[in-house]
Amino acid sequence: MSLNLLTSIAVDELPPKLEEMVTVKNTDSIPTVFKTLSKHGILSVPVLNEQNRPIGLVDYVDIVNCVVQIINHTDLLGNDYYSFLEREDLFNHTYASYVTDLSQRNPFIPVVKGASLLEAITIMTKNKINRVPVIDNNLNGDGAAIVNLITQSAILSYIGKNIESLGKWALKPIKELGFKEKKVISIDFNKRALDAFELMASHRVNGVAVNDEKGHIIANISARDLKELLNETRVFENLYLSVGEFISKVRQQDYKAVNPSISCHMNDSLASIITRMVAAKIHRVYIIDEERKPIGVISIHDILNKILEHINNLTIKPMQ
CATH class of the missing domain: 3.10.580.10 (CBS-domain)
Structure with missing residues (x-):
């Protein structure tokens, strides 16, 4: 049954399990954030303040928003990309603290370690977010620390590997399940x-x-x-x-x-x-x-x- 599929596993047990949580500092520049995402092959990364407390998330959509804003605000929308490329200072002096949730798609809404996958999905669907941080309140005694970042992709991968648990319901055509036509961007x-x-x-x-x-x-x-x-x-x-x-x-x-x-x-x-x-x-x-x-x-x-x-x-x- 699909209910057991999502309640029998805790969020911190969902693969892939991280040996070390990748993070960036709120004072890191956009190029640094960009390189961190690419180096680790991830789409989003938590941002920490000076006390190493999480203040939010940054993903590629936030960076896209930053790039678009800088181009618009510097009147470099034509084919004059050479002058744009020479303005590296615009990116080197734009920091993670500014870009955090610039797209307004990644509010920081965590779940506690040990919560079920069903709880994470409920939070995602209710708040229309793509990822949920997993926090451990007892780690090092220094307050909450992020120990994992649960993504929709990881959840879908887990469901895909256990697709039979969804039963005959999932074998129905999407039209019958209520998926409808809608405008495509x-x-x-x-x-x-x-x-x-x-x-x-x-x-x-x-x-x-x-x-x-x-x-x-x-x-x-x-x-x-x-x-x-x-x-x-x-x-x-x-x-x-x-x-x-x-x-x-x-x-x-x-x-x-x-x-x-x-x-x-x-x-x-x-x-x-x-x-x-x-x-x-x-x-x-x-x-x-x-x-x-x-x-x-x-x-x-x-x-x-x-x-x-x-x-x-x-x-x-x-x-x-």
Whole structure:
């Protein structure tokens, strides 16, 4: 049963278990935060103050918001990216304390070590957040310390490996489970990558669909794509490439080579979509029609919310 699946494991037991919690200081510069995220292959990192107490989280979407703000505020929106690149001081003097939850997507709402996975999912869905810090109040006697960071991706991976626990319910088509068509935030492949990141910033999302000239979905561009360019000597010059060129450079493949994992149909089962997302390590799939045009999107948040709704229905029915 899905309820046992989520109540039988504590948040601090969810793989991958961290040997050491990665953090940054509130006085660290944006380049330092950027390098920390990329070095450890993570999408978010807790920020600590001078007393080593957590004050919040920073992720790639926050950095995207910072980049967009700096470009807008310095009137460097044209093709004058060379002068923009020469202004490294703008980033070196922007600190983690400023960028913390700049996107307003990562409020610091922790769970205590030993809490169930169900509690973490409930907090995520209720507050519409992508990750929950796990704190230990007894560590070193110096107050609460972060011992883990539970992400939606890690939870979905755990569910995917135990997909049979969701039972026949998960084998139903997503249309039957109540997933509906909704407006998809998208961008044309020939627009600038910078335009795509501005779109993410304005809508407070971490990814948008990429369409070809016929409106067919051909790719997805996300905030975490920035990390692949860290080793470039002129990282932000790539923001002025077209979306198609940017994706090709970041992923070292032709953007026209459509990844079937990023799309699904209304008749696909929830179980098949979860399995596909876990295997491809993606955060969303786009619902497409028969002409391959996007008519909706399903995020990990949507899936967890639907599972929680299903569990609540199971617990209410026996009481009626």
